[in-house]
Amino acid sequence: MTPKQLGFHFPAEFEKQTALWLSWPHKEASWPGKIHTIYNPYSEFILRVASHQKVCINVSGEQMREFALLSLYNSDYAKSVSNLESLLDNVKFYFHPTNDAWCRDHGPAFLVNRETREKAIVDWGYNAWGGKYPPYDLDDVIPTEIGKALGLPVFNPGIVMEGGSVEFNGKGTLLTTTACLLNKNRNPHLNQKQIEQYLVDFYGVDNILWIGDGIIGDDTDGHIDDITRFTDEETVVTVIEENKSDENYEILQENLKTLKALRLETGKQLNIVELPMPKPVIYDDQILPASYANFYISNENVIVPTFRDANDDKALSILQDCFKTRKVIGIDSTDIIWGLGSFHCLSQQEPAV
Template identity: 25%
Template sequence: MDRKTGPRPHVKLRRPGEFEPHARTWMAWPHRKDLYGSRLAAMREAYVEVAHAIAGFEPVSMVAHPDHAESARARLGAGIEVVALPIDDCWIRDSGPTFLKRDDGGLAGVSWRFNAWGEKHAPFDADDALAGRVLAHQQADIFQSFLHCEGGSLACDGDGTLIVTETSLLHPNRNPGLSKAWVETELLRMLGLEKVVWLPGDPLDLETDGHVDGMCCFVRPGVVMFEYNPDPNDLHGRILADNLAALASQTDARGRSFEVIPIPEAYDVEATSEVFARSYINFALTNGGVVMPTYGTPSGEEAKAAVARAFPDRRIVTVDVGAVVPAGGAIHCITQEQPL
């Protein structure tokens, strides 16, 4: 379909909350031996487990590089659709489209510019084009943005509010020369939203530069889950506390103060890389469920209890993503929901 530079004036678009009904979830099959080496086989097994966990709630479509599509089908089985498209990497939350709903019920989406989190990995040209290819595959309207932005940078409430972090979207490796006002204007224009809530972010995050999906998510409009670390001497815990304080000082698009449901990060898990993702909140919401990471430590039970309090009507499924998190992300990072 034709790419458009922004939403058409006569079509009203809305970015739904992730907690709203889905048509399916998208994933992307890992294949980069140069990036993942001996971990690649274990990463693929974790992707299979996540895909099947989500498929217990809703359809799953797995994008696979054409050279690896058949082997992906063999590993995933008949219940998972495999879509052969050119890809560089396997983090479709960031390289895939941000889906939108048209006011007439049709499907649309944003294709952001993607440069592998500030040109941290190469090549990334196929991933830069992936959002448009997925949207074309779904016969959805494609709205092309000039902004370098990843899906993990965005937390939307479906009611006009967006939460983002400064360390990610304002980083000079993404959008050099663009002011905060320009970035905010483009986010509102592309997503059909009314207000951007800025958090300071995480300057210690060496991979995503502090994506919001590593610290908070919307449960419903006005209600946010937010990670914490119980150790007062933990540096990352202090960063999380600073971000929570920034959230508490603001209101959403409807003038509501944010109700916060706390959830621990995986504070008792030993990091095995500089970009290790110790996040429980990096989960995938599905139709009637939550598929969340587990690390096999006591903090996991605390986190699961917090998710159960936040989503009492959803079934919780945990998946061991120990092979994925050393690369810098967890389940939310490897999934992208398509709204119903």
């Protein structure tokens, strides 16, 4: 029987969580020449969330665990808090070696059973966004390894799927992009209808909404978590480019037009809140996928990437209006985005039961 038939579903990120899951960054090739610069903002991300929920981090072994702890202790944010030890009590390490740090995509998809309140994990196939960055054998088995560690049942659909390519309202609606899920470098043997059936069966949803393309610089072929995110059961924020000469302008206008025509599982239209884009972030002549939509929702905070841009404060203000019961916190992601992702790409939530 499928997870859906058994009563399982994938909760929305804004629902109550038990933990934040991460895979400690260590791959120099993902941040060539500047991996050392990411540990300060990354550590702040961890400690901000550890103030109110568990943070579980995959590391290769004791040496990486010690380096991670040292990074946390020496971070700027650690020096600004008086309760560092109590924050670190909420951080737990698991000896699960990984190839890279993008836990949203290689990490476990946690499901919850509506009736029994049991948890389970989906271990989708993972091929580093269409085979772009081998090797990925260690990342591919992370969900099953976590399932063993937590004593949870694991479902194996047998197809490629990444957590950053799907977005949920927790009531039966899933939002995704044709650019990513229909890309032939993922599941070339499946058509759109067949992919939709996997989404229904293994995420426990009823209503699949498709928009078009992702932002320029996104090496994932258009992940939804860089463009459109649910902030509650009926509301999405979607990024908009104000500069008509920018390459993202038409792409994002087309997505906005599509969103306005879509309907939730209730038949209602989406409430749509427009979120600005920062000015292009360019490093080493490469346009990076900088987006305020790549935020992580924890139980008490919303951690938003900022880019030393004039629109940072505007984006934070818009998101604070959307998340009235949480504190919206901006953390500088100018160095992290050189890895072509930010806080949402790096993270995966474990729901509470």
